[in-house]
Amino acid sequence: MHPRLAELDWAATRIGEISLRRRLEPITRTEVYEVKLGDEYLMSSLFTVAEEELARITLAALPNTPLDVVVGGLGLGYTARSALTDDRVRSLIVVEALAPVIDWHRRELLPQARALTTDPRTTLLEGDFFALLRDGTGFDPAAPDRRFDAILVDIDHSPINVLDPTHADLYTAGGLRRLGGFLQPGGAFGLWSDDAPDEAFLAVLRQCFATATAHVVTFANPLTGGNSASTVYLATVAC
Numbered sequence: 001m002h003p004r005l006a007e008l009d010w011a012a013t014r015i016g017e018i019s020l021r022r023r024l025e026p027i028t029r030t031e032v033y034e035v036k037l038g039d040e041y042l043m044s045s046l047f048t049v050a051e052e053e054l055a056r057i058t059l060a061a062l063p064n065t066p067l068d069v070v071v072g073g074l075g076l077g078y079t080a081r082s083a084l085t086d087d088r089v090r091s092l093i094v095v096e097a098l099a100p101v102i103d104w105h106r107r108e109l110l111p112q113a114r115a116l117t118t119d120p121r122t123t124l125l126e127g128d129f130f131a132l133l134r135d136g137t138g139f140d141p142a143a144p145d146r147r148f149d150a151i152l153v154d155i156d157h158s159p160i161n162v163l164d165p166t167h168a169d170l171y172t173a174g175g176l177r178r179l180g181g182f183l184q185p186g187g188a189f190g191l192w193s194d195d196a197p198d199e200a201f202l203a204v205l206r207q208c209f210a211t212a213t214a215h216v217v218t219f220a221n222p223l224t225g226g227n228s229a230s231t232v233y234l235a236t237v238a239c
Helices: 049-060 078-084 099-106 113-117 129-134 165-171 173-180 199-208
Strands: 005-013 016-025 030-037 040-044 067-072 089-096 122-126 148-153 183-193 211-221 226-236
Touching (some): 099 113, 173 183, 173 199, 199 211
Antiparallel strands (some): 030 040
């Protein structure tokens, strides 16, 4: 029997103290894994629909050909594992800035981590997604100029609610054009946001990509007894 609350790991990082906890959720009577940054909740296994839909919606916009995919932000692994369920995906690079998060998966502190870490298509890359994009290093150390069919990003709370001030430049026209430069013709960019669709951000996306749409993803919230919602932004490069 697991204790009601257990801290599985804790580490000091450049953005603050990060911890992985497992607890018994009293309403659903299920085991929940959650990540905290200091006293702030970053993510929870209780709510994963939007993270999984980020992969599904973005990859659905692509043709039926082999796909090379980048995921920015490992977290609890739901976006990456969802991408791997698509048989078209031949390679997946997951970029994570915090070494402890990668370590949680490699140590299998999370119940589904093995499905990700043992898949031969997967590479876990320790690095700052935003810095790799900003300095042009790219997401494949062996091939800095490599382009991808899809880039999925789930790091900040939203384009205007970022975890670190250095992330903000991604959500500008300049940052989005840099990201688009790492996509193949016809490639797709998917972004998770915890906020409702932002028309100002959509306008910037439409300046930089051939198409841009916002998809509202609703899911049951057992804590409130109602529904909650997140947003998946989808933008595509011209063929």
